[in-house]
Amino acid sequence: MTAAASEPKANMGQPVPRYDATAKVTGRATYASDMPLDNPAYAFLVTSAIAKGRIDRFDLDDAGRVRGVIDIVTHENAPKLKESKLFSNGGYAGTTIQPLKSAEIAHDGQIIAVVIAESYEAAREAANRIKVSYTAATPSASFDSPGTTTATAKGQNSQFKEDPKVGDFAKAFDAAEVKLTASYDTPTQHHNPMELFTTSCAWMGDNLVIYEGSQFVYGLKNGVAEQLGIDADKVRVVNPYVGGGFGSRGSMTPRTAIIAGIAKRLNRPIKLVPTRDQGFTIATYRAETRHEIKLGASRDGRLVALRHEGAEVSSRPDAYCVGGTKTTTRLYACPNVDSLVSIVRADRNTPGFMRSPPEVPYLFALESALDELAVKLDMDPIELRRINDTTNEPISGKPYTSRSLMACFDEAAKAFGWGQRSPQPKSMSDGDWLIGYGCAATCYPTQMAPSAARVRLQRDGRTRVEIAGHEIGTGAYTVIAQTAAERLGVPLEKVAVFIGDSELPPAPVAGGSNSTASTCSAVMMVCDQIRQRLLKAVMPSDSLADKAKETVGISPAPSTQAAKGDRSLDLEKAFDALGVVVLEEYGEWKPEGAPLDSFRAMHNGQVRLIGGHAMKDQIAYAFGAEFVEVRVNRFTHEIRCPRLVGAFAAGRIMNPRTARSQLMGGLIWGMSSALLEATELDERNARYVNDNLADYLVPVNADVPGVEVIMLSEQDDHINPVGAKGLGELANVGTNAAICNAIYHATGQRIRKLPVRLENIEV
Amino acid sequence: MRSFSYQRATDPDMAVQALGAAAASNNPLTKATAQPLAGGTTLIDLMKLDVMRPAAIVDINPLAHAWSAIEPGGDALRLGALAKMSDVAAHAEIQRSYPVIADSLKLAASAQLRNMATLGGNVMQRTRCNYFRDVSYENCNKRNPGSGCAAMDGVNRMHAVLGTSDQCIATYPGDFAQALIALDATVEITGKAGTRSMPFAQLHKAPGSTPDIETALQPGELISGFSIRGRWPRSVYLKARDRQSYEFALSSAAIALDVQDGTIRDARVALGGVATVPWRAREAEALLREQKFDEALAQRVADAAFADARGRRHNSFKIALGKRVVARALQQAVTMEI
């Protein structure tokens, strides 16, 4: 087998090729803006050139003269929309700043007009010809700008209820033998998924179809219905493929209801394809953060005191917050822990989820600080983590359902060749290049949410699985098909999967890395309902059938999962006994501990994620260890990362091939986050400057010559029926710190602010 | 992007005429109502961004048969304006006799862009200043003469430290031009009155008080080719950048040396990524002539090259970086095997 499809270890599924591989490489996969529309009109957005103030006047004369222009929509004539609350306050929106409502401007690049024309080109030309007069006010851009307001996150954000604490931090820190205090900064970042933030809307009478890349079709459907003031049953969201999301498509953006409203008024389908730079301001982003870490330890390396204070930027009206202290206060054994998160309100768009929202910035701080502590202690950084490894989280003492952190460190260290590292900084080089080795822990909470599914099995084994999940590139089609095939004992080729459509049974948001665990658990449950019906048809009594459920597989292709016993059921015989040719089952699955209203919320497009530290008697995380080789040029100070090695344990690996892609992409993203990605803010006017893919740097192939992914075998029976921990957001967490730790090793210079640029190096 | 007319020029006269018709308006070349189209990788990009708004496009690609020579004959080199970056970079004789040219092209942009882009278009590429490229910023003296310069006190990490004025600090972003200016290239210009030549060093204009005037070309004039005398096998192009490929220079150096018996007879030093125009460091390179090379000399040359440099808030690092790049590139040129 190849590296891409390595031999599965214990508790891993088969590395079958992607269900949608051929469609994707042949260009047959249809994304939202590929969907055919009947005589569409084209929309082009105009966005504000100021971040704060008001629009005095539009001069539309020149624009209106462009041939093919149908309408120009501004706040003066926009369709009236209802407000939607923030997703974290029981709504669907990623921002409560609703454009085209008034002349007020609340952030850079806010939508201020929509041109509708017979062609994309005409709409774009007319948009360019619109002249806007503003009265600009001075905006507060970020942390250090005058005019911001700061308050603790606790009390403002319903998803961040508590600053975790335990013991007496102050006293323990005072008394600690070894102390470290350090501050860390992370930058603004944007997801930049390949697929632009396109939206097409078509009405058929009172019914609306929306084609839009979404990570949550039920959320979008309900949110748009709410904004339009119509019944959610009248709205359908379709997106069989999503060209990357990374969190940017998790909550509703204002554009969708606007386009739907205009389409209704013009009685014509409308297709919107915004530009790349507009994507920087019409959707969410990862806001910049600041951290102060205090660590106290005994000489032998045991942590006795840990404090993590974080500050995050949000918009004026919305208290978005990632609050990663919920993870960093629980990662290592430490009896005295304190933490505080605050939110700084500025004249910015509301930030939102971006791949591993809390863990990326907060673990950068903690895992860098641990490396600094290891240096102070003159201790190997892996050993420091081993000494503080724990089976129970320190805040409330709950046990981890499983935790393979140190096993990951050991495997990755071996594969990387950590033993060849000479610990002194600046002690390794190769010609013009100083070499540094660094490592860090990575982790991500294991989360699940209620999900439904419908499965139809035919006498000949053909199977159809329906579930409103999302293929954001992770392999959702593939693992859902594998789950059904294994559970029903039918060949994989006979399984057809339908996802990405809000007419299908509801699935949760494709976020928080919950999708595989949630959707596959639902599919598994519904497959079992079918099995049960078949078994009952051939078993003499119900109790026998119940017993057989666990032990009897279905032929003709009993798989390891389904065929726990040695007896198997003949599919055709069972169908004939029932006297039918098709069986169809629908079911709703919810994780243990899900609140009573979970299913209702699921149908209403609201997410009730369960897991991580918020479980009742235990805490569930996936873990990993990441090792990097960094090279710093003595003359140019250019920083390159020729080698990334990560070892990960995440419960059952459903498909080692798609999992590897996720983890590899995560490692590369992590490197990119450490060395390349930052959205530059012009602080004078709170505007983004490098809002395009030429200037917002992401790695090219030459930047990632070597990436190695190791998946450890791990069995966890306490998390969900499939036993899988989400891993989509696992690998890009530790890399930031690993790279800075390696840069320290290469140069002797500790860098605490991301991304690291060549001008930050002094050697 | 705005509507425009499109015309294919099948011979040079036709091209010059089509472009010349627009010349009457008295606009500087950058704002001329008719623009020649070569690979289009700069022009179409800027049209989409609404930065350039020509009413007419004159496609000069049909002239390729006459204007895409790559002729490294004996003791001189001729390059046609429509030669593709990738073809020149891959040419074995260019790699042997003019490594600074081959490398400046090979290290530029991406393979896809190099396959499209031409040498003429390359030297005419325009600055990557974000405030220039985003028309929602009003203050850009280059785009909107007299409106001010948003970059001066804005985000200016990529901006120039040499050749700046109080009107504009935009970097000339290209790589190849540094090789041309280092090798004393001549540029051939075809216009209404036929063909004229001038030193390549005179093609680009420092911003001064007219940053909208970027070159000595007049509307209606086209670059038809470049020529270089001599062979320069001992030459290097060193480029420091944020990522390993597909990225503009933060600082680069084009170095060409003639070393005989350990003594430097002739030396050329040009700088990229740090100046408003392709930059020849004449005073610095003069320090090398008739000298034996050592590290201290390299340091003096590097210091001299940046003696007049002036940094702003985010780009001051380019001065120290530029010096190290020059010193390292000199070292590489001296020690390279030819």
Ligand SMILES: Cc1cc2nc3c(=O)[nH]c(=O)nc-3n(C[C@H](O)[C@H](O)[C@H](O)COP(=O)(O)OP(=O)(O)OC[C@H]3O[C@@H](n4cnc5c(N)ncnc54)[C@H](O)[C@@H]3O)c2cc1C
């Ligand atoms: C993402 C990106 C990264 C890049 N990175 C680099 C890099 O690292 N280094 C680098 O050097 N370049 C880089 N470039 C720039 C690229 O090399 C230039 O865009 C390209 O060389 C321009 O050539 P072209 O033939 O496409 O020009 P065009 O776009 O056709 O023309 C450019 C300009 O020159 C004019 N013009 C064209 N031909 C002539 C002629 N014969 N006479 C007179 N005027 C003419 C046009 O009217 C236009 O104004 C990059 C570009 C992009 C988009």
Ligand code: SF4
């Ligand atoms: S540096 Fe030059 S191009 Fe950039 S904003 Fe200033 S004037 Fe415009």
